[in-house]
Amino acid sequence: xxxxxxxxxxxxxxxxxxxxxxxxxxxxxxxxxxxxxxxxxxxxxxxxxxxxxxxxxxxxxxxxxxxxxxxxxxxxxxxxxxxxxxxxxxxxxxxxxxxxxxxxxxxxxxxxxxxxxxxxxxxxxxxxxxxxxxxxxxxxxxxxxxxxxxxxxxxxxxxxxxxxxxxxxxxxxxxxxxxxxxxxxxxxxxxxxxxxxxxxxxxxxxxxxxxxxxxxxxxxxxxxxxxxxxxxxxxxxxxxxxxxxxxxxxxxxxxxxxxxxxxxxxxxxxxxxxxxxxxxxxxxxxxxxxxxxxxxxxxxxxxxxxxxxxxxxxxxxxxxxxxxxxxxx
Numbered sequence: 424x425x426x427x428x429x430x431x432x433x434x435x436x437x438x439x440x441x442x443x444x445x446x447x448x449x450x451x452x453x454x455x456x457x458x459x460x461x462x463x464x465x466x467x468x469x470x471x472x473x474x475x476x477x478x479x480x481x482x483x484x485x486x487x488x489x490x491x492x493x494x495x496x497x498x499x500x501x502x503x504x505x506x507x508x509x510x511x512x513x514x515x516x517x518x519x520x521x522x523x524x525x526x527x528x529x530x531x532x533x534x535x536x537x538x539x540x541x542x543x544x545x546x547x548x549x550x551x552x553x554x555x556x557x558x559x560x561x562x563x564x565x566x567x568x569x570x571x572x573x574x575x576x577x578x579x580x581x582x583x584x585x586x587x588x589x590x591x592x593x594x595x596x597x598x599x600x601x602x603x604x605x606x607x608x609x610x611x612x613x614x615x616x617x618x619x620x621x622x623x624x625x626x627x628x629x630x631x632x633x634x635x636x637x638x639x640x641x642x643x644x645x646x647x648x649x650x651x652x653x654x655x656x657x658x659x660x661x662x663x664x665x666x667x668x669x670x671x672x673x674x675x676x677x678x679x680x681x682x683x684x685x686x687x688x689x690x691x692x693x694x695x696x697x698x699x700x701x702x703x704x705x706x707x708x709x710x711x712x713x714x715x716x717x718x719x720x721x722x723x724x725x726x727x728x729x730x731x732x733x734x735x736x737x738x739x740x741x742x743x744x745x746x747x748x749x750x751x752x
Contacts, residue, residue, distance in 0.1 A: 473495060473507070473508050476512075479491065480512070483519060485512070485515055485516060485519055488515060489512060504551070506551055507555055509531060510532040510536075510554065510558035512532075513531075513532055513562040514558055516528055516562075517562050517565050517566065517569075520569075525566050526562075529558075529559045532556075533556060536553075539552040540553070556587075557593070557597040557716075560580070560583045560598055561600075561601045563579060564577075564580050564601050564602075564605070565601070577602060577605055580598055581602070583598050584598050584602070595711050596711050596715055598714075599712060599714035600715070600720075603735075604733065607722075607730050608731065608732065611728050611729055612730050613713065615628055615638075615670075616708060617704035617705060619684070621684075621703040621705070622691060623700055625702035628670075631670075634666060634668045634726060635666065635668070635724065635750035635751060636670060637662075637667060637669050637721065637722075637723055637746075637747060638671075638713070638723075639655060639670070640673065640710060640718060640721070640722075641671060642673060643673065643687045647737045651719050652694050658740060658747065659701065661744070667747055667750065669697075669700070671691075671703045672704045672710065673687060673703065674709075674715075675705060687703070715735070717736070719737055719738075720733075721746070723746050725750055731746075
């Protein structure tokens with residue numbers, strides 16, 4: 424994926440990241456009368472809205488982003504927003520290929536997030552720390568891999584996964600996503616054990632050996648998933664006739680599973696208009712194992728059951744088609 428893509432992504436709200444408060448709009452200063460003497464020099468606005476930091480990163484200006492965080496810390500201390508932005512600096516340095524800085528910021532963010540969460544960690548009402556911790560773990564692993572230390576990166580992620588085995592779903596899935604990006608391609612696709620399912624009965628991936636399989640992981644309330652639906656349906660219509668099997672795993676995100684099951688069924692029928700041949704297994708375990716911290720996520724599995732591509736993001740119809748063409752070769 425290009426640096427330009429990630430730079431643009433930094434301008435958008437990050438999944439799981441708490442929204443920052445809007446900066447107050449300054450009011451106009453009345454023009455003084457001539458008798459009042461010269462007007463005082465205007466006070467420059469304070470950069471308390473830390474979205475400016477992300478804008479600087481998206482422009483490739485890491486020094487200015489560092490300065491914004493420094494100013495914020497001087498004014499407000501190491502608060503939750505400062506922790507979030509520290510993790511953004513780690514991600515931004517990785518984007519720019521400044522791996523020493525990325526590693527340094529990631530380690531600092533991980534230590535600060537761990538301290539804020541406490542021991543044992545309390546994730547409730549600590550969304551900033553949870554998000555920063557996930558980002559820090561991902562960037563530390565990226566930094567190790569960029570230095571040619573992929574085995575060390577995988578060991579670090581494995582250790583992190585054990586340490587966070589009781590963490591909320593999204594944090595666990597982020598760690599697994601990064602592991603998958605480093606090692607899943609070329610390996611047998613992890614099995615999917617369904618807790619429930621809709622439409623076509625789903626036995627196992629093993630039962631689909633001999634067929635190319637496209638796994639589409641999604642969430643019924645996800646905006647990107649809804650936007651993906653039309654292109655995906657056209658691809659299914661075109662490639663199902665060529666022997667490609669499509670499976671659309673999801674999970675329960677809400678406590679009221681009966682109500683959410685109805686929402687999933689409605690999305691399958693109306694948003695996607697999936698043919699009956701598309702199985703929809705519902706499995707929390709599979710969504711974590713495939714690292715579905717953001718939806719949609721795709722895995723392309725060949726006839727031998729081996730993952731050929733793992734792509735945790737929304738795709739154009741052209742890219743989807745190209746990935747499936749590779750499976751059919």
